[in-house]
Amino acid sequence: MKPVKVGLMGLGTVGTGVVRIVEGHQEDLQGQVASPIVISKILVKDRAKARSISVDHGKLTEDPWEIVRDPEIDVVVEVMGGIGSTKEIMLEALERGKHIVTANKDLMAMHGPEILAKAKEKGCDVFYEASVAGGIPIIRTLIEGFSSDRITKIMGIVNGTTNYILTKMSQEGAAYADVLKEAQALGYAESDPTSDVEGLDAARKMTILATIGFRANVSLEDVDVKGISSVTQEDIQYAHQLGYEVKLLGIAERQDDFISVSVQPTMVKRGHPIASVNGVFNAVYVHGEAVGETMFYGPGAGELPTATSVVADLVAVVKNMKLGVNGRQASVSYKEKKLKTDEQIASKYFLLLHVEDRAGVLMQIAQVFSQYDVSIESVMQPATPGQKGAELIISTHAVSKASMNEVLKAFAELSSVQTIKSVYRVEG
Amino acid sequence: MKPVKVGLMGLGTVGTGVVRIVEGHQEDLQGQVASPIVISKILVKDRAKARSISVDHGKLTEDPWEIVRDPEIDVVVEVMGGIGSTKEIMLEALERGKHIVTANKDLMAMHGPEILAKAKEKGCDVFYEASVAGGIPIIRTLIEGFSSDRITKIMGIVNGTTNYILTKMSQEGAAYADVLKEAQALGYAESDPTSDVEGLDAARKMTILATIGFRANVSLEDVDVKGISSVTQEDIQYAHQLGYEVKLLGIAERQDDFISVSVQPTMVKRGHPIASVNGVFNAVYVHGEAVGETMFYGPGAGELPTATSVVADLVAVVKNMKLGVNGRQASVSYKEKKLKTDEQIASKYFLLLHVEDRAGVLMQIAQVFSQYDVSIESVMQPATPGQKGAELIISTHAVSKASMNEVLKAFAELSSVQTIKSVYRVEG
Numbered sequence: 001m002k003p004v005k006v007g008l009m010g011l012g013t014v015g016t017g018v019v020r021i022v023e024g025h026q027e028d029l030q031g032q033v034a035s036p037i038v039i040s041k042i043l044v045k046d047r048a049k050a051r052s053i054s055v056d057h058g059k060l061t062e063d064p065w066e067i068v069r070d071p072e073i074d075v076v077v078e079v080m081g082g083i084g085s086t087k088e089i090m091l092e093a094l095e096r097g098k099h100i101v102t103a104n105k106d107l108m109a110m111h112g113p114e115i116l117a118k119a120k121e122k123g124c125d126v127f128y129e130a131s132v133a134g135g136i137p138i139i140r141t142l143i144e145g146f147s148s149d150r151i152t153k154i155m156g157i158v159n160g161t162t163n164y165i166l167t168k169m170s171q172e173g174a175a176y177a178d179v180l181k182e183a184q185a186l187g188y189a190e191s192d193p194t195s196d197v198e199g200l201d202a203a204r205k206m207t208i209l210a211t212i213g214f215r216a217n218v219s220l221e222d223v224d225v226k227g228i229s230s231v232t233q234e235d236i237q238y239a240h241q242l243g244y245e246v247k248l249l250g251i252a253e254r255q256d257d258f259i260s261v262s263v264q265p266t267m268v269k270r271g272h273p274i275a276s277v278n279g280v281f282n283a284v285y286v287h288g289e290a291v292g293e294t295m296f297y298g299p300g301a302g303e304l305p306t307a308t309s310v311v312a313d314l315v316a317v318v319k320n321m322k323l324g325v326n327g328r329q330a331s332v333s334y335k336e337k338k339l340k341t342d343e344q345i346a347s348k349y350f351l352l353l354h355v356e357d358r359a360g361v362l363m364q365i366a367q368v369f370s371q372y373d374v375s376i377e378s379v380m381q382p383a384t385p386g387q388k389g390a391e392l393i394i395s396t397h398a399v400s401k402a403s404m405n406e407v408l409k410a411f412a413e414l415s416s417v418q419t420i421k422s423v424y425r426v427e428g
Numbered sequence: 429m430k431p432v433k434v435g436l437m438g439l440g441t442v443g444t445g446v447v448r449i450v451e452g453h454q455e456d457l458q459g460q461v462a463s464p465i466v467i468s469k470i471l472v473k474d475r476a477k478a479r480s481i482s483v484d485h486g487k488l489t490e491d492p493w494e495i496v497r498d499p500e501i502d503v504v505v506e507v508m509g510g511i512g513s514t515k516e517i518m519l520e521a522l523e524r525g526k527h528i529v530t531a532n533k534d535l536m537a538m539h540g541p542e543i544l545a546k547a548k549e550k551g552c553d554v555f556y557e558a559s560v561a562g563g564i565p566i567i568r569t570l571i572e573g574f575s576s577d578r579i580t581k582i583m584g585i586v587n588g589t590t591n592y593i594l595t596k597m598s599q600e601g602a603a604y605a606d607v608l609k610e611a612q613a614l615g616y617a618e619s620d621p622t623s624d625v626e627g628l629d630a631a632r633k634m635t636i637l638a639t640i641g642f643r644a645n646v647s648l649e650d651v652d653v654k655g656i657s658s659v660t661q662e663d664i665q666y667a668h669q670l671g672y673e674v675k676l677l678g679i680a681e682r683q684d685d686f687i688s689v690s691v692q693p694t695m696v697k698r699g700h701p702i703a704s705v706n707g708v709f710n711a712v713y714v715h716g717e718a719v720g721e722t723m724f725y726g727p728g729a730g731e732l733p734t735a736t737s738v739v740a741d742l743v744a745v746v747k748n749m750k751l752g753v754n755g756r757q758a759s760v761s762y763k764e765k766k767l768k769t770d771e772q773i774a775s776k777y778f779l780l781l782h783v784e785d786r787a788g789v790l791m792q793i794a795q796v797f798s799q800y801d802v803s804i805e806s807v808m809q810p811a812t813p814g815q816k817g818a819e820l821i822i823s824t825h826a827v828s829k830a831s832m833n834e835v836l837k838a839f840a841e842l843s844s845v846q847t848i849k850s851v852y853r854v855e856g
Contacts, residue, residue, distance in 0.1 A: 021576055021718055031643065031762050032575055129573075135719040137573025144572075145557075145565025147460055148449055148739030215459065273725055276704060281721075290449055290732040291563040293709075297701055298722030308719040311576030323753045334459050 003036035004318050007067035007098075009043040009089070010080030011060075014103055014130070016053055017307025018077060025311075033318040041067050043080065068093045075317050077310060078102040079130075087111050094118045094126070099326055101313040103130035103306055109204035109220050112211065123327035125320055127313035132205040133158050133282040135305030136298040137312065142212045142286070149288035151213045155427065156250040158205040160280035160300040161189045161196040162228050166246055166265075167278040170236050176229065188280060198227035199248060199263040206250035209284065210261045214254050216337040224262040231265050235422050238352060238382075238393055239267050245275045249427065253340075260340040262425075267350050269428030342402035348377070348426035349396045349404055353411065354419040357390040361416045365392065368410045372403045389418055395426065431464040432746050435495035435526075437471040437517070438508030439488075442531055442558070444481055445735025446505060453739070461746040469495050471508065492517045496524060503745050505738060506530040507558075515539050522546045522554070527754055529741040531558035531734055537632035537648050540639065551755035553748055555741035560633045561586050561710040563733030564726040565740065570640045570714070577716035579641045583855065584678040586633040588708035588728040589617045589624040590656050594674055594693075595706040598664050604657065616708060626655035627676065627691040634678035637712065638689045642682050644763040652690040659693050663850050666780060666810075666821055667695050673703045677855065681768075688768040690853075695778050697856030770830035776805070776854035777824045777832055781839065782847040785818040789844045793820065796838045800831045817846055823854065 006022070008015055022029070022037055029037055040059065047060045067073060068089060076093045080086065083106050090100055090107070091114075100119070102108065107115070108128045119126040129139045133156070142151070157163050161183060168179040180197065183189035195201045203223040210218040228248050239246050244267040252261045268275040273295045277283040282300030287293055299305035320326045355361050362379070369376055377395040384391050396404075404423075411417045434450070436443055450457070450465055457465055468487065475488045495501060496517060504521045508514065511534050518528055518535070519542075528547070530536065535543070536556045547554040557567045561584070570579070585591050589611060596607040608625065611617035623629045631651040638646040656676050667674050672695040680689045696703040701723045705711040710728030715721055727733035748754045783789050790807070797804055803825040812819050824832075832851075839845040 017718070025576060025578060025718075028578060028643075029576070135716075136722060137569050140568065140573055141565050144744065145568050145740055146736065147743040148453060148457070149736045150453060150456060215456075273704075276701075288563075288736065290445070290453075291736040292727050292730075292733055294564060294724075294726030296722075296724055299720050302720075304718040305720055308574065308577045308716065312573055315575040316572065319757075323751070323756050325751045325753055328751050329747075 001035045003038045004033070004075065004321065005038055005040040005073045006075045006077055006314065007041045007043070007070065007073040008039050009064060009067060009076060009078045011042055011044045011051065011055070012079070013303045014079040014306045014310065015042070016051070017303035018079060018310050019053055019055060020304065021307050021311045022314075029315060032315055033322065035318060035322070037314065037318060040073060041070060043067055064089045068096060068098070073098060074321065075099045075101060075314060077314060078104055079310065081106070083107055083110060087115070090115055091118055094122050094124050097122055097124060099125040099317045100127070101310055101317060102126070102128050103310055104128070105131040105201070105204045105208065109207040112208065113217050119327055125317045125326045127316055128208070129313050130306050130309035132208050133284055134298070134300040134302060135308050136282060136284065136296050136300070137309065138209065138284045138296050139212060141296060142209065146286065146288055146291065149290045151286060151288050152254050153287040154209050154213050154252040155274055155285040156202070156206060156209060157247055157274060157277050157281075157283050158250055158300065159196055159202040159248060160282060161193065162202070162248040163277065163282070164188050164280045165197070166228060166231065166248060169231070169233060170240070170245055173233060175233055176231060197229050199225045202248060202250045202263045206252055206261050206263055209250070210252035210259065213252060213286070214259055214335065216259065216335040218259065218261055218337060222261055222339055224264070226264040228265050232422070235352065235424070239350070242395070243270050244268060244426070245270060246424070247274065247277075249274070251425070251427070255340070255344070257335065258338050258340045258344055260345045264425055266425045266427050272428030275428060342405065343400050345401040346398045347401070348398050350422070350424040350426050351394040351420070352422040353392045353394065353417055354421055355390050355392055356416045356418065357388075362392070364414060364416055365411075368407055368414065371410070372406045374399045374403050374407055429463045431466045432461070432503065432749065433466055433468040433501045434503045434505055434742065435469045435471070435498065435501040436467050437492060437495060437504060437506045439470055439472045439479065439483070440507070441731045442507040442734045442738065443470070444479070445731035446507060446738050447481055447483060449732070449735050449739045450742075457739075457743060460743060461750065463746060463750070465742065465746060468501060469498060471495055496521045496526070501526060502749065503527045503529060503742060505742060506532055507738065509534070511535055511538060515543070518543055519546055522550050522552050525550055525552060527553040527745045528555070529738055529745060530554070530556050531738055532556070533559040533629070533632045533636060537635040540636065541645050547755055553745045553754045555744055556636070557741050558734045558737035560636050561712055562726070562728040562730060563736050564710060564712065564724050564728070565737065566637065566712045566724050567640060569724060570637065574714065574716055574719065577718045579714060579716045580682050581715040582637050582641050582680040583702055583713040584630070584634060584637060585675055585702060585705050585711050586678055586728065587624055587630040587676060588710060589621065590630070590676040591705065591710070592616050592708045593625070594656060594659065594676060597659070597661060598668070598673055601661060603661055604659060625657050627653045630676060630678045630691045634680055634689050634691055637678070638680035638687065641680060641714070642687055642763065644687065644765040646687065646689055646765060650689055650767055652692070654692040656693050660850070663780065663852070667778075670778075670821075670823070671698050672696060672854070673698060674852070675702065677702070679853070679855070683768070683772070685763065686766050686768045686772055688773045692853055694853045694855050700856030703856060770833065771828050773829040774826045775829070776826050778850070778852040778854050779822040779848070780850040781820045781822065781845055782849055783818050783820055784844045784846065790820070792842060792844055793839070796835055796842065799838070800834045802827045802831050802835055
């Protein structure tokens with residue numbers, strides 16, 4: 001049995017996990033693919049650096065092209081990240097007939113169509129299960145498990161850092177800034193946390209999920225993004241009073257082939273399966289016309305969980321090699337993308353307003369809602385002793401985003417509304 | 429494009445769903461497989477019976493062999509159930525080179541190896557995603573998503589009827605017998621509920637999941653089964669007091685390649701993801717050495733959810749036909765089955781004893797535990813005013829099943845223990 005040779009690009013957290021699994025589970029892997037799988041070259045930034053695993057020093061290289069140009073290498077496993085030069089390297093690897101397994105969400109969200117087109121042209125596989133939700137095999141599930149269904153909604157907690165922060169805020173009553181610092185100290189958040197807390201990381205993952213789930217090429221620019229940096233403890237307390245949890249949700253929806261994708265802090269009704277997904281765990285809730293409600297839960301990051309997905313993809317590539325069917329999967333994106341307008345995007349909302357405390361204010365506010373056809377589910381005015389002015393907590397029925405924007409614009413011009421403190425989408 | 433012809437065997441709940449999806453999603457399906465998929469013959473018990481969907485009467489037949497012998501038919505979709513004659517029909521269909529998609533858990537749990545061997549011999553596909561957990565693509569996930577990992581534990585709520593009954597008992601304080609009657613009236617339970625409530629249905633599904641997850645041929649006889657008919661409201665109340673829910677769990681475990689599989693009412697710690705799976709929903713929790721904790725949640729039965737899985741399998745068969753790789757998947761069961769002995773099966777337990785209310789009894793009981801090396805986590809003696817005797821609620825640390833059996837035997841002989849009212853496995 002000729003061994004299958006793998007060039008591993010990147011020996012950070014995930015790369016180390018890939019080495020551990022390929023070596024540690026070699027017997028199991030051979031049981032499935034009937035060939036040894038050998039990592040024959042490893043791209044690193046610094047060959048001299050000390051490693052937490054023992055690797056044959058002769059396999060290490062600092063030059064990616066050494067892997068790309070090696071005719072012996074069948075599969076490139078890319079876990080180094082990056083976009084610009086990484087894309088060039090991947091395209092050249094495909095040009096030379098190498099299959100690709102990648103965990104790179106940025107690359108696939110921004111250049112997925114180009115890379116997949118090149119793969120198709122060259123008859124190569126490109127698999128990227130690990131790019132979304134770490135150890136959860138959600139890409140496979142969407143492509144194969146629900147091939148028969150029409151998916152209408154995908155809601156994802158796809159960023160562990162923000163879910164950790166929101167869980168801590170919810171369970172311990174801590175302030176955003178304090179929990180962020182703690183998450184940074186524990187290594188759950190980067191020293192520059194922007195990509196996570198502003199929702200950009202989640203937006204990239206939702207781009208990938210929406211493209212696959214709706215079979216149309218969704219771009220990162222199509223995603224409406226808002227992060228969690230403005231979520232306050234006060235918001236969370238009010239959410240609890242109403243029976244909700246605040247979660248950073250990616251939401252991709254489809255109706256009559258019109259699509260919308262967004263990422264925003266969302267109030268999720270307790271009892272909805274995604275409301276109880278806590279800590280660094282990820283989950284993807286999928287609603288299909290026929291199947292109804294499903295949810296897939298697991299670790300969203302980490303050395304071994306992410307490497308599990310990478311190596312499962314590697315097994316899939318090798319099985320295809322044995323069958324001679326690499327690159328033969330039908331393209332998943334065969335539908336024309338049609339984006340919903342703000343008039344077509346409907347959801348329930350939660351608003352927290354700081355208003356003047358005098359007679360007639362509520363009537364003014366009610367008039368604005370009525371003017372834009374926004375139907376109110378409930379209005380609460382909690383006691384705020386000692387504070388100047390009053391607080392109003394308003395829940396709406398499902399209403400178009402366009403109408404809600406009009407309402408918010410009107411409030412901004414209304415002198416009796418002193419501050420629009422919070423606006424949340426509501427689910428569940 | 430030559431259409432792919434399907435012979436559908438069974439036009440009950442699932443069969444009707446298959447017709448609806450194949451017809452309703454035809455355009456989507458063609459987008460993926462680049463061929464029309466046509467149901468050309470349908471096996472029914474009574475051609476004259478009125479149907480909830482309109483089907484071409486000329487397609488209906490009461491003779492299964494008409495489908496088996498039709499050389500035009502590429503794929504048999506078997507959703508009629510049964511074991512004896514169904515097995516013969518399936519084997520003959522394979523003999524004639526037809527691929528099979530089946531939702532038949534009994535058939536696959538009891539004759540899976542024979543059917544899969546015949547399929548391999550004839551180069552045919554046999555897919556059976558719908559046989560376990562209805563709309564949840566758990567079989568795919570175990571085979572492909574976790575191909576790289578070593579699965580150590582599978583815990584499943586794989587029977588909707590019993591989960592509905594236990595949820596009602598937990599949430600509404602109702603008695604088992606009353607909820608069962610209600611479930612029967614609603615059509616969630618059969619008029620003879622034995623297969624569901626005694627755990628046999630769950631055992632068949634766990635046989636299939638353990639075989640795939642552990643890559644060894646587990647038999648139905650290997651599964652230790654206990655149903656929910658002895659679960660009392662008192663048990664559930666005590667479980668709640670201790671922070672647990674009572675669930676009928678299928679549990680398949682592996683340690684050093686030694687396997688155990690069981691189905692039993694289990695006390696699951698609240699906060700464990702599977703503890704909050706309620707009503708007729710199913711869920712399968714999978715723990716892998718590398719991936720850690722994951723869970724897959726969705727509808728376990730019903731016309732369209734189950735048909736979603738059936739038609740997804742049909743899509744997979746047709747894709748394989750296009751690639752010319754039917755029957756080429758490596759067999760998943762390549763490991764020798766080694767069953768754990770009672771000494772090797774370890775878990776925590778909950779016991780409810782009715783004992784004499786006098787000094788020294790607790791000491792006697794403690795002595796029995798100590799004699800068999802069973803370590804106690806907690807003992808509670810709730811107030812039972814007006815009752816004769818006392819109740820003892822005992823939680824143990826993890827202990828072997830063999831030791832627990834010895835303890836129970838000793839209690840049966842101890843005059844101070846009047847009744848062993850309940851024994852539960854504890855998880856989470």
